Amino acid sequence: MSDGPLIVQSDKTLLLDIDHPLSTDCRRAIAPFAELEKSPEHIHTYRLTNLGLWNARAAGHDAEQVIDTLLKYSRYAVPHSLLLDIAETMGRYGRLRLESHPVHGLILISTDAAVLQEVMRAKKVAPLLGARIDNETVAVHPSQRGHLKQALLRLGWPAEDFAGYVDGQAHAISLKEDGWKLREYQRLAAEGFWHGGSGVVVLPCGAGKTLVGAAAMAHAQATTLILVTNTVAARQWRS
Known part of the structure; x- marks a missing residue:
């Protein structure tokens, strides 16, 4: 038990004390596997879900890493039953x-x-x-x-x-990195998209999803169908 910023409850709720000096580090550490539910001024509420834990497993995080993170930042003792549940749930992924x-x-x-x-x-x-x-x-x-x-x-x-998809028509595509280059998280996102032959990338506004898409196209080296939600997005791809 330590003076950590996180309170871990047996109902899979995580309470993050935003005023704690380690709150930023903790928030980044739990982001891959915990879903934010409420974010009032002082206490943010996260929840552990099966889907969130499986998504974390798909992204390369194992149960040991999740458990170590909770133990590291928890203010009080983490319920043993919850730790067992995390290990069992994440152990189901990939079977x-x-x-x-x-x-x-x-x-x-x-x-x-x-x-x-x-x-x-x-x-x-x-x-x-x-x-x-x-x-x-x-x-x-x-x-x-x-x-x-x-x-x-x-x-x-x-x-x-891991079944992948039918290969598209070959088409030579490369990124013209003239005076710029992909950020590390963008490169990792593009690589993650291709894990198993397909994937989904979720990034916040302004994080460069278009660049990640272009990097995926360059990796595919094939004709690509691009679906957009509006004309503004279409023009962004054209430019």
Whole structure:
């Protein structure tokens, strides 16, 4: 127990004392896995959710890092049951994987046969699966890919998607870094987008999402469809 800025509660609520000298460091440390719910003047409220923990795992953070962060900044003893829950929840990520097989096409694979058996018995998942290939593998129809990922997420077994997509037409693209270069976080965002062949990048306004998109295009070296929300954004891409 220390005089930290964070109060960790058993209901997965995190209370951050903004007036504490370590509040900024703590806020940055918990940002990858905790979701901000309320931010009044003195105490900010965060919450640990399964989705937030799985997103952190997908970004390369493991349960040990999350637990160490909570222990480091917590003002009081962290409930042991919460630590066990974090480890169990994050341990579920990656037990199932979507991959592309040269013979069977899209497949769902797990090195834990019991987990695969559990999801195959689930009423919301079973109709989305094809034939059982072996103890660790089951076929998946390509049209059910998104629906299956959503169903597995709701079931509590998020699947890592390594199946990728059909390659687009080759097109030589490069970044013209004349007097500028990508910031480190932009480079990491572009690399993270490509983890497993696809991804999502979320950045605040003004952080350079367009540049991250351009970097992803340069990595793809293929014709790219760019969808924008308005004409202003379209002109930004043109310029």
